[in-house]
Amino acid sequence: MTVNVDNSSDATEKGALLADRAHAHLREQIISGRLAPGARLSEVEIARQVGVSRGPVREAIRRLVASGLATQAPNQSARVIELDEQRILSVYDVREAIESMAAACAAERMTEAERTALDDLLTAHSSALGDVPDSYPSGPGDWDFHHLVLTGSRNSLAYRICVGDLRDLLALLRAGHRNIRGRGERALLEHRWIANAIIAGQADLARTLMATHIRASRDGFLRQWRERNTAAASGRQAAASDKNRNRKEK
Template sequence: MPLAAEPRTLADRALAALQDDIVRGVIAPGTRLSESELAMRYGVSRGPMREVIRRLESRKLLERKVHVGTRVSSLDPERLSQLYYVREALEGMAARMAATAMSDTEIRGLYELLARHEQQQDLQEDIAYFQREGDLDFHYRIIQGSHNTALIDTLIGELYYLIRMSRYQFSSVAKRPQAALLEHRRIVEALEARDGEFAEMLMRRHISRARRNIEIECRQPSAATDW
């Protein structure tokens, strides 16, 4: 997946805007979508909007069902838990590979990225920790840093946006923002030490903690109505 860039055409801008609205929950999971209404809302004709919808289906953010139509994907607790188990295994593997595959320059870039994240007011106040996509996303950098095409295709090409949606929806769960930032730093330190085994363990623990906190959140009575 290319790095995040300014959309060049009306269709590109419509794609970026609709995708962002879905990821951030502006359009709620399960919402049924009308091609004509979306075209009007995002300022494109129905032909380009049809292509936007197709691309978002390929990114798992939209689902088309016979006799139902197109809806925003819903991450029910079971599906969310399964997604995080996959993340734990594959991103752990990516971290192990990145420990030997990343250049010193790439690792310095991770430290610089975390320094930028640290300046976010919501993170400083331990409210939320949300990262923009592409090179501004710590996990994206690690996956790319594995230099393993199969992992990149799976985690970035197939699952990336669905994972981003789940991360955004639960970015403030259990006051984890500051803890998550610290865990990111420790992962980078393991990468800098070229300790693949330790980097994998830290990444797996990092995602496992997030999964357990999300599972607890999903069991709360207030969360049950959201699904």
């Protein structure tokens, strides 16, 4: 009765509401990279693609803007958000702040059944890790763990922010980046530490461990992103007379 947020934004393809279908379509296109950062989101164009009218598409776009996946100025087309290092840091910093708090709250508020479920989840992950070693972080397994912690925190607002908005932003910036070798085992180990602290009711320890875990995830991703970014920048710079991209508005 408490964490019954019941986010209705995961209508993969069969949403009763057309706006959900359009939203899922756009989110998938953006996260998968088929809609490049900076791309314009024309309402009529998308409406034609999805096969619905402009109304639901308009609502889907406004939802993307609210989530942070797109930006929009009045009387102008919405555009897919453009990532820079500062924006990436923003996402990880907010996530660290909220999820650390959630871990501490979960340690104090989780029921015994939830603690058992958390323990079982990690046991299952541990035994399944051998199959696909490096696909654990940023995959569904990682998400299951954080989902359980957020639910256990009894904080519906934190749940909504992390599941509704931050999840999409993380999916976008992680898209196209390979999983780091060895990060899987390390992440699972950190998950186990956090879970132990939560199950034992050690709130401050859980908070610290969760903060460290997310910071490690951030640092690992940032290193990879900087490599790719500098490589892309030099490659872009090498093409001397490439057509200059449209200047970004101030």
